[in-house]
Structures are given as structure tokens and as C-alpha cells.
Amino acid sequence: MTLTQYITTHTQLPQKGIENTIQLLNEDCTIPFISRYRKERTGNLDEVQIGEIVKFKTQFEALEKRKNAITKALEEQEVLTAELKQKIDSCSDLIALEDLYLPYKKKRKTKAETAIKNGLEPLAKIIMSQRSDAIEHIASKYLNDTVQNEDEALEGARHIIAEWINERTDIRNNIRYQLDNYAIITTKVVSTKKDDEKAQKFRDYFNWSESLKRCPSHRLLAILRAESEGFIRVKIEIDHDRALAKIDDRIIRSNNECADQIELAIKDSYKRLLFPALSNERLKKAKEEADDDAIKVFSKNLKQLLLGAPLGEKRILAIDPGFRTGCKIVCLNAQGELKHNETIYPHAPQNKDKEAIKKISSLADAHKIEAIAIGNGTASRETERLVKRIAFKNTVEVFVVSEAGASIYSASKIARDEFPNYDVTVRGAVSIGRRLADPLAELVKIDAKSIGVGQYQHDVDQTKLKNSLDTVVESCVNTVGVNINTASASLLSYVSGIGSKLAENIVDYRNENGGFGSRTDIKKVPRLGGKAFEQGAAFLRIKQAKNPLDDSAVHPESYSIVRQMAKDVNTPISDLIGNSAVLKEIDLNSYCTENVGLPTLQDIVKELEKPGLDIREKAKMFTFDQNVRSITDLREGQLLPGIVNNITNFGCFVDIGIKESGLIHISNLSDSFVKDVNEHVHLHQQLIVKVLQVDIARKRIQLSLHKKI
Structure with a gap:
């Protein structure tokens, strides 16, 4: 399977767009640059779609790296057959790949390995053939200095069979199916920690049980945190009898003494090898899915916060x-x-x-x-x-x-x-x-995890979280654009193609030379080469520049197109900018070339209509209810003004002007079904809320959405 095929399978995006995007990424182009200025090559893919290509490209590369490592290990063991090599090459999943490698993987000393060294593998094969009833008599032929009697011989043979069963992909996949669809997660409080003050916030999970498949991400992360802090114990359960019966059906074909030994080996394999490993694998998978959900929520919240309404240049x-x-x-x-x-x-x-x-x-x-x-x-x-x-x-x-x-x-x-x-x-x-x-310019100076617009950010995969949040910050910065003559190094470092070192060089150049008069001047920054200029120039704004396009999102590579447009309508560029009537009359088809199509030309005209327009709303004042100063002032049925200060999968938290934020549960956001909280509210949105319930002892406030201000 090729990289393009792998990404196509997972995203269903057009093959040509994927191929060209991969090529651009390999040329060190950034996601904001590709999505904004290479629309013709990608087929007009947006940032999210390009981000998906990046994600699956990374996954594919990790898969290929693991395939190469496994292939090399098998070659060194001299066990790599043409059939096994073909299976490895065609594998498109890391779990399936590891299952293929499992029989050959070097393990710590196992019971099966000891039994094989004691010469019991032939006996295990005889038992697996299921053709004999005199199995104890046969076992007596395998006694030696380390195997003292028939029971020891049969036990050793069962250990070997148990490992064979554990290594069968079909059996492992069947148990995975049962874990995926029928697993129950159960919790039990640690009796010595039950009255611990810190444990009280987890008391809902002191004795909890529900379908793992249906356990919401926030609840699973809360349960796992409670376990990591030592307050509860967590178990994953399925119908063990059903799982064993499924294995029996796949292996046992007779009704003799061999079948009895195999049944014992199946139970041992399931209890000692299969279920512990696969239940841990399933819980790990559930944790990864919960992490992804939490990171998505965090990323959405961060984007809303970064694109929050600025007041602008005010004293x-x-x-x-x-x-x-x-x-x-x-x-x-x-x-x-x-x-x-x-x-x-x-x-x-x-x-x-x-x-x-x-x-x-x-x-x-x-x-x-x-x-x-x-x-x-x-x-x-x-x-x-x-x-x-x-x-x-x-x-x-x-x-x-x-x-x-x-x-x-x-x-x-x-x-x-x-x-x-x-x-x-x-x-x-x-x-x-x-x-x-300017929320964006200031908040980029802070580690995004410290801003506190999510849940369980310290419990999720930190590498995934950082990569996701960095992508959000980069997207927001480049969506808004940056004034190169006033921006901090922190803000500049997120501009497409710039990075922290070039950002420092830009600030140093600015301090020494008094700022930039044109985008062309940006090329004078030490170590800022052609690639960095190509990637970042259009996202860097220069106010009061001689060329008005330098304060717009029009890329310098397209300036010649704008000059031609202005010439064709016999208007200076400065008069063309903001002149919607003239811009609408321009026939864009006449400016199409092999590399520039309508998507880019439409973007240029849109930008010329309102150059450098800040997409963010303007900040507006807000006043809390002056009669509510603490939780004890709240009464059921009260209507209060509030501001959304956090959003989760299960609802949103609202600041109503006291120490404790109130929760609008997802079920109280609308009279109709709510699939995504973000579709109904956004961070810092001003609302009127209704108080539903107040629990002073637990400092919990339940609210409903009355109306949006």
C-alpha cells in the first residue's frame, strides 16, 4: 500500500489533491500557506483536510518504520518467508502488524519456552492433533531429569499450546471484537481512601459500572485519574464463558483426552495471556479515543479564545x-x-x-x-x-x-x-x-495548556496535545495576520515559515533599523531566505506601506495580477482597493493561467474589497448582577447574566460573577437534541441563564440557557 492509497482510504479525499499536498509538505510548505495560496494544486482543500493528510502521513510513516524494523528482526532470526513478507508488506494497521510479529518476538523467559527446552513440543503437537485417548501413556515417553512425571509433562505441553493459542490472530481478533462491543468498565473504591477529602470529587465513581463503548470521554478520563491517584480500582470485564466458548469452537474438534487437555490450555491462555493483554489494549485504545475527544474540545476552545474580540489600539x-x-x-x-x-x-x-x-x-x-x-x-x-x-x-x-x-x-x-x-x-x-x-497577541506568549480552557489537559497524551494546540495557534495567528512592526517575537514565531529563531532576527532587525517599510524589506532579515519569505510574507502586514498591498493578505507573488487588473480598469491600485463596484465587474477568467485559477483570483478580489480586515468581533462591555456576590445569594429560578468561560463535551461552564462557575448541561442548552455544544455557544459569549439547582455543600450550580445576549 502506498502513502497516497493509505491516506485516500482513511480520508476519502481526491487522490490528486492528496498527492500534490504531500509534495508541498515535502517541500516544507506549512498548512496555512498551502490552504490559502495553493488551492489550485490541492483542489481547494481547507486547513482541516490538509491537517488530516498530515496526520495520516505521519501514521503511515510510523507504520512503515515499524515494518522495516520487524522485517530486519525476522531476517536476523532467519524466519522471514516470502509469505510472511507479503503479509507484513500488505498490513495497514499497527495492531495487526504486531500480531504477525508476536510468534517471533523475543520474550522474557516464559513457561512455554521452558517446556520447549524440556523437550515437550512434540507432545504438545500430538495433543493438538486430537487423535489419541491414551494421552497419559504418550506423556510418559517424555519424562526426563527435569520432567519428573506425566502430570508435569502434560502441564508443560499445555503451556506450549496456551502460547500457540495466544498467538493466533483469529482468536485475538474475536476477543477484541467482544471487548469493543460488550466490555464493561467497573470501579471500586479503595476502602482506606474512601473518606479522603481529595477523593470526594470522584465519589460518583466509588462504585461505578457501565459499557466501556458508551462511556463518555470526560467520564473515562475522570475514572482513570481517580485510579492513578489511588482512590479507586478499575477493571474491564466481558462474558468470560462466552469468550472461552468462542475459542473452544475454533480449536476443539474431538471428544477425547486430547480435547480435555486443550480445554485446560484454552482456559490458561485466556486467563493468563489473552484477556490481560487484550483488555489492557482495549482500555489503552479507549484512553486514546478519550484523549482525542478531550484534545478536540481543548483545541476548539483555544481557537475561540485566541480569536476573542479585541478592543484594539486603546489607552x-x-x-x-x-x-x-x-x-x-x-x-x-x-x-x-x-x-x-x-x-x-x-x-x-x-x-x-x-x-x-x-x-x-x-x-x-x-x-x-x-x-x-x-x-x-x-x-x-x-x-x-x-x-x-x-x-x-x-x-x-x-x-x-x-x-x-x-x-x-x-x-x-x-x-x-x-x-x-x-x-x-x-x-x-x-x-x-x-x-x-488583543487576546491573540498576548495569549500566544503563554503555554496553551496553562490557559485552562479544557478538561484533563494534564491527563491526555502530552505530545498529541502540544501538536494539536500548536496547530490551532498557528492557524489563528495566520488567519488574523501579524503587524511585523509591532508584533512580539512570540507572535511572529507562529507565522507560517518563520519559527522562533527567525522571529528573534526580525525583532533584532526592527530594533536596529526602525522597522520595515515594505514586504521586500523582510528579505533583509538575516537568515530569512526565499522559502521563509514565500511561506510567511502574505501573513505579515505593514501599515502605511508605500504599496497598499503590503497591508493585505494578497501574496507578493500575485502583486503582478493586481497591477494588471488595475491597469485593465484604468485605476490606480490604491483606488481599486475597497472599490467593490469596480472589482465585481472584473472578468476573473481572463486572468487564469496554468498556475493561477479562479479560487486564488476570487480570494484576491475578496481581499481587495476589505484589505487586512480583522475577522474578529469587537470587544463589548458586560455587567454581572450586582446583587449576587456569593453562591448563597443564588435562588432557583433566578435569571442572571453570565459569560461562557469553558466548554466541554457535556456542557459549558458560565461565569455568573461569583467564585464558582455554573454548569449548563448539554441537555439544558436547547429544547431539541444537542450534538455539539460548540454549535450552540462559544467562549466568552454573553448569556442570560436560569438557575436550576444550587448545591452549596458541593459548590455546584446547575443552569439552563435562557437566551443569548
């Missing part, structure tokens, strides 16, 4: 609220540069609210503040109420901003490099303010 006063240690205040200019910082103490125990109000008011006036960003952690609501008491001279919008991951950023090398002369509290407040201005 912002940011507050990192606190009680005892006070509230750290920073003032940022429209470019996000730190202009002032200090600490106020409006809350207990100091209670200097009047001084705080006076200070915030004077800073807002002095720095011509247009918006205030308040972190949503400790003392957030109290600080928000304080700020809303202030009568500002000019209009000042007030926003509550998520602090998730801010502490990670403030202690990071990136933050230390940005603000070497300030402590973590100042850096954290700056991050809060910059998040309001």
Missing part, C-alpha cells in the same frame, strides 16, 4: 485585583507599552477606597484612559464595583478580563525579557491589559 488602565496585597495598577498606551504602575489598597484589611478612587480617576485623566481592564480573580467583583463608582471626566469602558495563565506569563522568560525591571505583579497586570487590547 488602557489594567488592574490585577487583590485584598491583602492590594490591587496592582498599570497604564498602557495604545501600543500596549507600560507608562505607569503602582498599587492601591481599596479592600480589606486596609479599606482605602477613597484614596483608590481618587488615584484611578487621576490616572485615567493623566493618561487619557479609554478603557479599564480588571482581572477576574480574587477581589474582581469588589474592584469592579469600586471602579463603577467613579465619575470619569471622559467616557471609560470597563471590562472584566480572564486572568487564566497570567501568573504563568508573569514568571516566564518572555515576561522577564519584556520587563526586566519589574516584578511579577506588574507583568501580570500588563498581561491583563494587553489581553483586552
